[in-house]
Amino acid sequence: MSLVNILHMNAGDGESSYANNSLIQENGIRQAVPFLKHMIKGLANHVVFSDRFTFADLGCSSGTNTLLVASNIIDTVQEVCDENDRKVPQFQVCLNDLFGNDFNTIFKLLPDFYAKLKKEKGESFGPCFVSAVPGSFYGRIFPDQSLHLVHSANSNHWLSQVPQGLESNGSNICMARASPPDVYQAYRNQFHTDFTKFLQMRSDEVVRGGSMILTFLARGVADPSNDDCCALLELLGQSLVDMMKEVHIVFSDPNLNSDTKII
Numbered sequence: 001m002s003l004v005n006i007l008h009m010n011a012g013d014g015e016s017s018y019a020n021n022s023l024i025q026e027n028g029i030r031q032a033v034p035f036l037k038h039m040i041k042g043l044a045n046h047v048v049f050s051d052r053f054t055f056a057d058l059g060c061s062s063g064t065n066t067l068l069v070a071s072n073i074i075d076t077v078q079e080v081c082d083e084n085d086r087k088v089p090q091f092q093v094c095l096n097d098l099f100g101n102d103f104n105t106i107f108k109l110l111p112d113f114y115a116k117l118k119k120e121k122g123e124s125f126g127p128c129f130v131s132a133v134p135g136s137f138y139g140r141i142f143p144d145q146s147l148h149l150v151h152s153a154n155s156n157h158w159l160s161q162v163p164q165g166l167e168s169n170g171s172n173i174c175m176a177r178a179s180p181p182d183v184y185q186a187y188r189n190q191f192h193t194d195f196t197k198f199l200q201m202r203s204d205e206v207v208r209g210g211s212m213i214l215t216f217l218a219r220g221v222a223d224p225s226n227d228d229c230c231a232l233l234e235l236l237g238q239s240l241v242d243m244m245k246e247v248h249i250v251f252s253d254p255n256l257n258s259d260t261k262i263i
């Protein structure tokens with residue numbers, strides 16, 4: 001089965017949910033606000049969004065971070081409109097993630113979100129229409145020239161597939177310090193292919209003069225084998241290998257009969 005059909009963050013709002021374990025990502029979103037402001041100010045000068053402002057959050061996941069992004073963008077557009085003596089537009093908020101994403105948890109937060117907007121901004125504000133757009137951002141997910149702003153946080157490092165040519169990577173679960181150069185190259189190639197596709201798709205979907213803001217964690221050094229990048233994931237990989245040796249992890253293959261397990 002294709003990865004895009006099965007990958008998702010932990011659903012709900014329980015202890016191990018993504019919603020309750022995404023503080024680092026939330027910090028990144030908050031740190032990007034000054035850049036968002038700068039960009040939306042630029043948009044107001046170049047793009048006509050007097051009636052409607054449509055934006056998409058790609059890889060929105062589910063939880064408070066999702067609506068934090070929407071609030072930040074709405075607040076900023078309102079601020080820019082007020083500064084320029086313009087009428088605040090209606091907002092169309094398009095939340096995108098993969099098909100398995102827990103959109104229901106977001107929907108349940110919407111009544112409070114809408115009520116808060118009304119309370120803070122008054123009855124005549126907006127209105128704001130939130131909708132979900134399931135699908136992979138490596139394909140087309142919006143009509144031609146339909147978005148004024150694309151936002152994506154902590155998502156662009158997700159590749160569309162496991163890179164080809166990782167046979168020499170031993171028991172590593174990702175690029176590791178011990179990985180040979182061809183493994184680094186395989187990851188680089190996959191990212192290049194995916195990111196190029198991502199940009200091509202968005203170039204059709206964004207209106208002329210529209211903008212895009214992408215936030216993601218990056219290494220502080222160029223060397224991909226540096227501790228900065230690999231250390232944590234290597235520890236995780238090592239733990240998985242240890243658990244497998246102790247037979248705590250069982251990979252079952254649905255194509256085999258129920259008694260057969262691959263360990």
Ligand SMILES: C[S@@+](CC[C@H](N)C(=O)[O-])C[C@H]1O[C@@H](n2cnc3c(N)ncnc32)[C@H](O)[C@@H]1O
Nearest residue numbers: 025059060061065097098136137153154155158
């Ligand atoms: C780490 S979460 C980030 C969520 C949220 N933006 C935040 O900053 O808290 C990455 C999200 O990207 C989504 N994602 C990964 N690949 C994707 C793709 N090809 N298309 C759409 N969403 C994708 C994942 O399902 C996941 O919800």
